[in-house]
Each structure stands twice: as C-alpha cells, then as structure tokens.
Amino acid sequence: MKKAVLYFMAVALIMSCNSTKKTGSDPFAPLTLEWSFLGNDPGNRQYSAAFELSNKGDETLGESGWAIYLSQMGHGIVEGSESVALEIVHVNGDLLRISPRAGFSLPPGERVRLEYLTPLSLLKESQAPMGPYLVCTEQDQEKVMPISDYRILPFPELEKIFPSGSGMPLPDAAWVFGQNEGWSGPLPGEDIRIVPQVVESHFKDGSLLLDEGLSIYHESSLFQEAVYLADILKSIFGKAFPLQEGSETGPGVISLQTGGKLKKGGEGYQLLIDETEGIKIIGEGAAGVFYGIQTMLSLIPVEAWKASVSSLDLPLVQINDAPAFPYRGMHLDIARNFIPVQDIKRLIQVMAFYKLNTLHLHLTDDEGWRIEIPSLPELTDVGAYRGHSADEANYLIPAYGSGPLARRDANHGNGYITAEEYKELLSFAADRHVEIIPEINFPGHARAAIKAMEHRFRRLMEEGKEEEAWRYRLIDTEDASVYNSAQNFNDNVVCVSLDGPYNLFSTVLETLMALHAEAGVHLRTIHTGGDEVPHGVWTASPSCAEFLAAHPEIEGYENLQPYFEGRIHEIIRSKGLNMGGWEEIAMMKDETGKWVPNPAFAGKGVLPYIWNSIGRFSDLGNRLANAGYPVILCNVKNFYFDLAYSHHPAEPGLYWGGFVNTKRAFELAPYHMCLNEKGRELLKEESRDNIAGLQAQLWSETVKGGKMAEYYYLPKLLGFAERAWHGEAAWGGLADEKNRSASFERDWAGFARALGGREMPRLDGLFGGYNYRLPPPGALIKDGKLHANIAFPGLEIRYTTDGSQPGPSSPLYTAPVELPEGTTALALRSFDTRGRGSRTSRVGL
Structure with a gap:
C-alpha cells in the first residue's frame, strides 16, 4: 500500500507538470533527446559522444529550473569538455545529471547539440545512456516526467569504434570466420557425446523402444525423483505413466534404485539401457539417481522435446559416472536488476538438467535489497525500489536506466522476493537437488541496506524510540571519508565500529534460517559478499578512529575489514553454518603491505569464492588452496557470464574483465591454472582436494529480465557444466603449448558439434524452450x-x-x-x- 501511495503521488506530480501554465522557464513543453556515439580516441584514452535536445514546445527553455537525469556506467566526463552551456555531472552510482549553465537558451523549434568527452573507450551499444527523465523545480517542489521520445542513434562504422591503435581487431564477418576455424582433423567416432561428458560409457548396437506401456519402479526413498521423471516423460509422451514401489526390471520398465558405497557425496550413478533389463538407474544416493535420470533424458532424440510422441528409441548403453567436484554452482544477481521468481525457476531447471547443484543467489547490493525480512519491512519497502528522489527518504535513486518511477511493474529496478516466495523457491530447488546459498553483502555493496535503515532510524527517532532506532543504524553520519566504489558510489560501506551492522546481519541470518527450516531445507552456508571495499573508507570516521584507538591490536584502517569479517564469522559459526564470501574475506595485508591469505580463517568453515583471475591475481585460487582453504573457482576470465560474448558493438554485456563465450568457459583447467606463467604460484598436488568446486556468475547490471538472462547464460552454461561435472580435461596439464592447443581444439570441436547438433536443438523445447544466444555466422x-x-x-x-x-x-x-x-x-x-x-x-x- 505504501508503494502505491508513493506512486500515485508521483503520477500526480507528473500530471501537474503537464498542466502547469507555461512560463519562460517551464521545461515541460514537448522535448526530444538523441544520443550518438562519435568514436574512440585510443591515443588520448577517451571517446566522444553527443546529446541533441530539441524543443518542440512553444516556450523557451532557459538557464535554470530544470535538469535531465539518466543512467550510464563509466568513468564520468572529461572536465570542461562540454561544447555548449550545459553541464554533465555525476550524481552517484551510474546516475548523471545534465543541467543548464548561465546564459543557456533553447527557443521553441530549435535544437542544441552537446558534444563531450569521456575517459577510456566505449565498445557497446548497451553502454549508451538509459532511462532519461526531466525534473523541474518550481517553488521548492520537484516535478518529474520521463522522456519518452529518446533515441540512441546507430553506431558509426566499426573503424571508428576500433581505430588503428585500439589493439583490437574489427569484429566483422571475416574475423568471426577465423574464430570459428579450429580443429580441421578427424573427430572421435563417438555415437553420442553426452553433455556434460560422463566418466565411462559403452554403447552397443541396437536400441530400446519406449512407448505408452512404460512403467516406473522406484525405491520408497526415491519417490520425488520418480515424480520428476514421470513429469518430464508426460511432457514428451503426452500421458502419465504409473509409479510403483519396487525393483522390477524389463524392457518396458525404468527402475530407480540406490546401491553401492557412497562416494562423491552420493552423486555417482550407473545407467544401463538394455534390451532385456530395460532401463536401470542405480545411484549412490538420491542425488546420484537424479543425475542418472538426466543422462537418460539426454539420450532421448531431440525431436521428441518439441512435440509429443507415442514412442521413441534409446541407444543401448552402460554408463558409470560421478562428478569431479562436489560444488557445481551458478551465481545469479537479482539485486542490481530484479529477476522474478519464475525466471529463477527456469534457471534452476536447466542447471539441474546439466547436473549443477548450487544456486548462489545474490540478494542484496547497492542498487537493491531483494528478500523480504518481515521484522524489518524497510529493507524492501525502501531498498527494493528505485525512483527519482532528492533525498532518498523513501526509495533509492535510479540505476541502470530504471528511470523515475518507484513502482514494481515500472521497470527491472523494482521488486523483491517475498518470504513465502523464497520458501517455495527453496522447495522447488531442493526437489531438483539444487541447494540455494543466499548472499547478504557486507561491509561494502551495502547502500540499499544503509538507506533503508536510515529511513527506519528517522521514523523511530520521531516516535521517541531512540534505543530501537540505533539498534540497526549502519553508518557514522560524521564520517567524512572520501572514496569511490567500483560502481561509482561514495556512500555504500557500513561503519564497522558500530553495533548496527552486526545486529542487522544477525537478524537477517536468523530470518533466513527460519525460512529454510519452514521450507524443510537446511541452510548450511551463508555468503557474505565482502568484496570491493573501496580504498579510503573509514579513514575520516570519528567512530572508527575512536575504535582503533581503543583496539591497537587491529593495526590500522586497512585491517578493519578483516576485523569485520572476524565478527561476522563468529555470528555465523555460532549458528552452526559455514561462511562463504568473495576472496577478500580470506585475505589480509601483512607487515610489508602485501595482500596475502589470512591464516586466521583457514580450516574454520570459511569458503572463499575466487573471482579475480586477472593479471597478477591469476594464481589467487592456487594461493588460497595451498594455504589450506577450500575454494570455489569463479574466474572472471572464464565464468563471468555478464561479460559479452564478443567485442562486436551489438553484442550486449560488459567487458572490463575481457570477453567470455562458451569456449572460454570450456577451456579452464582447474588444477593447472597459470601453467607456463612466470612468477605465478602453481597448485600443489596435495592441495587439489581444496578445489571444492566451480561457479559461474551472472551479474545483472545490463540484464533486463529473465529472457535476457537466458541469452547471457546459454549456451555458456553448457561449457561451464562440462568443466564442473567432468572436471579437468586430459589436455589441461600438458605443458607443451603446441600439444595442449591441438588437443584442446580437437576436444572443443567435438563439444561444439554436440552443442550445435543436439544440445541447442533440445533447448528449443526443453522446459518450454530457452532464449539461448545464437552465434552469428x-x-x-x-x-x-x-x-x-x-x-x-x-x-x-x-x-x-x-x-x-x-x-x-x-x-x-x-x-x-x-x-x-x-x-x-x-x-x-x-x-x-x-x-x-x-x-x-x-x-x-
């Protein structure tokens, strides 16, 4: 109700702007806005662009009383580069403001062109400014109106985007042709390449007919797996098949059983498809049976996934299989831009089909808090919405083009998962053997929580409840520290010397534990973020200065984050959980100022997720594993799915960490990272077991909804699944670069053929069909x-x-x-x- 009231207030303001009597300074006459990218200048490390504003009204647009706001990620504007009397300034995050300078005048029917320079380069159409809207100020009241007539002009020719000196080839059709050329020799003569590849398979001549007389027998403990299989087969055959407890076998029977010693966490299995015994799936545990079902389903002819059939043939085969890694994860960011539950379920479905078992759900960040905590409604009442606001008293500022309206159905910047939805999602995932690990991000990336708790603080102080108000306050309001976060925020870090952050984290964690318990799903690990705390935080905080004076053992501001992580670790371990976090949680500065693994947390339930694989940090996963930490490899150069497939301007996505396509996900050698790189620490043989698993990431700054998310993660997810389930390929440890490259290209050629010939056609019908990316020829x-x-x-x-x-x-x-x-x-x-x-x-x- 509160959001509805705020929305209607905003609509009333917009309507009043449209009906205001015209004056010489009224900007709400019809306006159009165009933006054009003019080209990169690698020599000066900058690019040029232009806005063109047209006054379609009947009054002059003057030198004050109005501004245009819009979103664009980047590094600001080259100071003083604006070509006319308009100023572009950074507000916070990716929000920019265009406002008039003295002497500006735009008469009716005229246009003004604002050319400007921006540091570094721009390669992508998806980097264009988004979500522009107008704000006028009259008698201390702001009036807001989206600019509906906004156009991004076509990008210039490729030579202006990638001029000589850029160091990048033109991404034209000829370049793509060269990229597609690889292994030209013979490929293995395998009947079917199963994705992800199995440990051992023996195909025989002949096939087994499955028709409408099929029955499914199962152990009593495997009822859920049998229901899952029956539902899938119903979608293929158009009819329900009977489920019966028992161990019957035969040509018209699928038998689901467990047996053997538990290995690999109970995820191994045997699959037999035989003329006389029918289909037998024997798992080391229920999870093993479930993955055996996925392998059986992958052998179904791809045509059957698009239209109902009355019968089909499966190849005769015996398969022994088990995963290489116990943790096979996918990270999904629903904080930067919200992705609804139904789209998260579609991700879970395809993850399970390709034998991935962990969904790391990024629930909170600077730009949004996306999980309901009933005892702290402000977290979602304020933190789950973005819109124009002078003071952010009721919601966050716009980001990523979300525009001025703080309404759930207005854009992808608004929304959250309710407590009931979260419990239902947990059950849905558990039925598919997918564990959900929630992430609550502290001490940085905490702006949504900070603004929400400031709203709470003001309300309670007005009610005279001072003690309650301070309980969850997250900031030192006298802190004058100057910093800039990775996403260009200057106020997104909590004050670690206050009790509020620890009280809030504890309350949120207890709520999440209760929700998991109510869903019948045990919470084992909480991810705490912990990354990208910017340089300069806390250095001008009176509270932190006083705290450090009282605790000299902390040894300075740079070790306040390890102190914070230590207290969070105590909270988590006191509740019997493991603590996950990005690698920063397990690092510290030594006496020389070098960034090194922190021995304090090794062997104490701390699970670092290693994302930084760039430059001198390419061996960071090896270093932490060698230091005794179990690690999850999340390498940005291989597994960051929000990075664009290629550098073509029309290909959406980011590229700060390079470009990631399916081949890059496929090529990681987990045990031989940095092989042949001078000065890098290699993984010790005895540390191999510390590589607990792999995880792919999809950050959502440029993702607008579930369909777009599918484009980003498919088919990359299949290359990742190959490494996560099957593990390091034989070519991974070859030291000779020529032999390694030839072996890799041969393996990739077979994998690519499997994707184009079977996997992608199956995705056309699987679970209603996916919006995977089709490669341009x-x-x-x-x-x-x-x-x-x-x-x-x-x-x-x-x-x-x-x-x-x-x-x-x-x-x-x-x-x-x-x-x-x-x-x-x-x-x-x-x-x-x-x-x-x-x-x-x-x-x-």
Missing part, C-alpha cells in the same frame, strides 16, 4: 565464392545476396556459394529449429 569471399561457418556446427546458416535480412526460408548454406550476377550485398544469419535468428553478419563486396 562467420563469412568471407574467397575465389569468387561465399564461404561461411558457424561456431556450433549443426545450426542452419541462411543467406541473402541483396543485403536484406535473411529469414527462416532464405537460401540454406551447405557449401561455398558461387555468387550470382547482380549480387549487391551479402547477409547471413544462423537459425534454430524454431525459426529464431541470430544477429546478422554482413560481408562487403
């Missing part, structure tokens, strides 16, 4: 012929010779094409079995 002209290729052989390539966009019925490319007379331009796209097409590749003549 590579193409070039050679000897007067069009040559084309694709990253995943098996996908269709269609083309046109007049430059028009190819469709599902355009000519099919099967071999080099002799160009007909009159060819004016070439365009190509890849297509899936549903007729969805990729981005268009164009070839100049």
Whole structure:
C-alpha cells in the first residue's frame, strides 16, 4: 500500500507538470533527446559522444529550473569538455545529471547539440545512456516526467569504434570466420557425446523402444525423483505413466534404485539401457539417481522435446559416472536488476538438467535489497525500489536506466522476493537437488541496506524510540571519508565500529534460517559478499578512529575489514553454518603491505569464492588452496557470464574483465591454472582436494529480465557444466603449448558439434524452450565464392545476396556459394529449429 501511495503521488506530480501554465522557464513543453556515439580516441584514452535536445514546445527553455537525469556506467566526463552551456555531472552510482549553465537558451523549434568527452573507450551499444527523465523545480517542489521520445542513434562504422591503435581487431564477418576455424582433423567416432561428458560409457548396437506401456519402479526413498521423471516423460509422451514401489526390471520398465558405497557425496550413478533389463538407474544416493535420470533424458532424440510422441528409441548403453567436484554452482544477481521468481525457476531447471547443484543467489547490493525480512519491512519497502528522489527518504535513486518511477511493474529496478516466495523457491530447488546459498553483502555493496535503515532510524527517532532506532543504524553520519566504489558510489560501506551492522546481519541470518527450516531445507552456508571495499573508507570516521584507538591490536584502517569479517564469522559459526564470501574475506595485508591469505580463517568453515583471475591475481585460487582453504573457482576470465560474448558493438554485456563465450568457459583447467606463467604460484598436488568446486556468475547490471538472462547464460552454461561435472580435461596439464592447443581444439570441436547438433536443438523445447544466444555466422569471399561457418556446427546458416535480412526460408548454406550476377550485398544469419535468428553478419563486396 505504501508503494502505491508513493506512486500515485508521483503520477500526480507528473500530471501537474503537464498542466502547469507555461512560463519562460517551464521545461515541460514537448522535448526530444538523441544520443550518438562519435568514436574512440585510443591515443588520448577517451571517446566522444553527443546529446541533441530539441524543443518542440512553444516556450523557451532557459538557464535554470530544470535538469535531465539518466543512467550510464563509466568513468564520468572529461572536465570542461562540454561544447555548449550545459553541464554533465555525476550524481552517484551510474546516475548523471545534465543541467543548464548561465546564459543557456533553447527557443521553441530549435535544437542544441552537446558534444563531450569521456575517459577510456566505449565498445557497446548497451553502454549508451538509459532511462532519461526531466525534473523541474518550481517553488521548492520537484516535478518529474520521463522522456519518452529518446533515441540512441546507430553506431558509426566499426573503424571508428576500433581505430588503428585500439589493439583490437574489427569484429566483422571475416574475423568471426577465423574464430570459428579450429580443429580441421578427424573427430572421435563417438555415437553420442553426452553433455556434460560422463566418466565411462559403452554403447552397443541396437536400441530400446519406449512407448505408452512404460512403467516406473522406484525405491520408497526415491519417490520425488520418480515424480520428476514421470513429469518430464508426460511432457514428451503426452500421458502419465504409473509409479510403483519396487525393483522390477524389463524392457518396458525404468527402475530407480540406490546401491553401492557412497562416494562423491552420493552423486555417482550407473545407467544401463538394455534390451532385456530395460532401463536401470542405480545411484549412490538420491542425488546420484537424479543425475542418472538426466543422462537418460539426454539420450532421448531431440525431436521428441518439441512435440509429443507415442514412442521413441534409446541407444543401448552402460554408463558409470560421478562428478569431479562436489560444488557445481551458478551465481545469479537479482539485486542490481530484479529477476522474478519464475525466471529463477527456469534457471534452476536447466542447471539441474546439466547436473549443477548450487544456486548462489545474490540478494542484496547497492542498487537493491531483494528478500523480504518481515521484522524489518524497510529493507524492501525502501531498498527494493528505485525512483527519482532528492533525498532518498523513501526509495533509492535510479540505476541502470530504471528511470523515475518507484513502482514494481515500472521497470527491472523494482521488486523483491517475498518470504513465502523464497520458501517455495527453496522447495522447488531442493526437489531438483539444487541447494540455494543466499548472499547478504557486507561491509561494502551495502547502500540499499544503509538507506533503508536510515529511513527506519528517522521514523523511530520521531516516535521517541531512540534505543530501537540505533539498534540497526549502519553508518557514522560524521564520517567524512572520501572514496569511490567500483560502481561509482561514495556512500555504500557500513561503519564497522558500530553495533548496527552486526545486529542487522544477525537478524537477517536468523530470518533466513527460519525460512529454510519452514521450507524443510537446511541452510548450511551463508555468503557474505565482502568484496570491493573501496580504498579510503573509514579513514575520516570519528567512530572508527575512536575504535582503533581503543583496539591497537587491529593495526590500522586497512585491517578493519578483516576485523569485520572476524565478527561476522563468529555470528555465523555460532549458528552452526559455514561462511562463504568473495576472496577478500580470506585475505589480509601483512607487515610489508602485501595482500596475502589470512591464516586466521583457514580450516574454520570459511569458503572463499575466487573471482579475480586477472593479471597478477591469476594464481589467487592456487594461493588460497595451498594455504589450506577450500575454494570455489569463479574466474572472471572464464565464468563471468555478464561479460559479452564478443567485442562486436551489438553484442550486449560488459567487458572490463575481457570477453567470455562458451569456449572460454570450456577451456579452464582447474588444477593447472597459470601453467607456463612466470612468477605465478602453481597448485600443489596435495592441495587439489581444496578445489571444492566451480561457479559461474551472472551479474545483472545490463540484464533486463529473465529472457535476457537466458541469452547471457546459454549456451555458456553448457561449457561451464562440462568443466564442473567432468572436471579437468586430459589436455589441461600438458605443458607443451603446441600439444595442449591441438588437443584442446580437437576436444572443443567435438563439444561444439554436440552443442550445435543436439544440445541447442533440445533447448528449443526443453522446459518450454530457452532464449539461448545464437552465434552469428562467420563469412568471407574467397575465389569468387561465399564461404561461411558457424561456431556450433549443426545450426542452419541462411543467406541473402541483396543485403536484406535473411529469414527462416532464405537460401540454406551447405557449401561455398558461387555468387550470382547482380549480387549487391551479402547477409547471413544462423537459425534454430524454431525459426529464431541470430544477429546478422554482413560481408562487403
């Protein structure tokens, strides 16, 4: 109700702006805004861009009383580079403000072009400014209106984005063609490459017929697994199959049993598909049976996933399989931009199908608090909403283009998971053997919590409840520290010398434990974030100064974070849980100022997640594992799925850590990171067991909804699943670079063929079909012929010779094409079995 009242107040203000009597300074006449990217200047490490503002009204837009706000990630504006009397300033986070300077005037019917410079470079269309809106101030009241007529102009030619000196090749069709060329020799003669690859398989000639007479027998303890299997088969055959307790076998029977000694946490299994015994799945535990079911389902012909069938054939095979790592995770950020529960469930479904078992749910950050804590309603009443606000008293400022309206259905910046939804999600995941690890991010990335608790503080102080108000206060209001976080916030870190952060964390943790218990799912690990605490925090905080004076053993401001992590660790361990966090939680500065593993937490239930694999930190996972920590490898260069598939401007995503495609996820060698890198610490043989698992990450700054999330994580997730389940490939430890490269390319070629031929067509129908990314074809002209290729052989390539966009019925490319007379331009796209097409590749003549 509170949010509804605030929304209608905002609508009333907007309507009043539209109906205000026109004056010479009224900016709410019709306005249009355009933005254009002009090109990169690598020599000066900057790029140029321009806004163009048009006054379509009948009054002059003057030098005061109005401003335009918008979101754009980046590094601010080159000071003084604005070409006209308009100023672009950084507000906080990614929010910018354009406001007039003295003497500005835009008469009716005229346009003004504001050119400016920004540090570094811009490569992506998805980096353009987003969510612009107008604010006018009249008699100390702000009036707000979104700018609906906003256009991002087409980017310039590739040569302006990647000029000489940029160090990057043009990402044109010829470059893609070269990237797709790899192993050209023979591939293994395997009947079917199962993804993820199994430990051992023996295929035989022949097949087993499954039809509508099928029955499913199961041990009593495997009822949930049997129900899961029956539901999947119902979606394929269009009818329900009977479930019966027992151990019957036979040609028309699927038998689910457990047996053998428990290994790999009970996740190993044997699968037999036989003419006389039917289908037998024997797992070391219920999880093993579940993964045996996934392997059996992966052998179903891909056509059966799109339309109901009355019968199908499965190949005869015997498989022995078990995972390489006990932890096979996927991280999903729903804090930066909210992703609804139904889309999280779709991720869980495909994770389970490819044998991943952990969902790390990033619930809180600077830009949003996304989990309901009933005893602290402000966390979601305030922290789950973004909109224009002069003081952020009732909600957060806009971010990532969320615009001015703090309304749940207005954009992806607003929303949260209720307590009931969270419990239902826990059960849904547990039924698929996926554990959910919630993350509550402290001490940095805490801005949403800070603003929410300030709202609570003011309310309780007004009510005269001072002690209660201070209980959860997170900041020292006299702190004059100057810092800038990774996301350009200057106020996103809690004060670690106050009791409020520890009280809040404890209350939130107790609530999460209760929700897990009510769902019948034990909470074993809480992730605490702990990353990217910016340099300079706490250094001008009177509270921290007083605290350090009383505790000289902490030895300075730089060790306040290890102190904080120690107290959080005590809270977590007192409740019998393990503490997860990004690698910073397990690091400290030694007496020389070097960043080293902190021995205080090794062997004490602390699980570092290692994301930084860049430059001198490429061996960080090895160093912490060698120091005795169990670690989760989350390498940014391989497993950050929000990084763009390529550097083409039309490919969405970030690129601060490079570019990550399916091949990059596939190529990690967990036990041989930094092999042949000078000066890097290698993993000791005795430390291999400390590699507890792997995790992929999807951060949501550029992700707007579930469909877009699917584009980002598929098919990358399949390359990741290969490494997480099957483990390091044989080529991973080859020291000779030439041999390693040849062996890797051969393995990748077989994997890519499996994805294009089976996995991606299956994803067209699996669980209703996924919005996976289709790779654009590579193409070039050679000897007067069009040559084309694709990253995943098996996908269709269609083309046109007049430059028009190819469709599902355009000519099919099967071999080099002799160009007909009159060819004016070439365009190509890849297509899936549903007729969805990729981005268009164009070839100049």
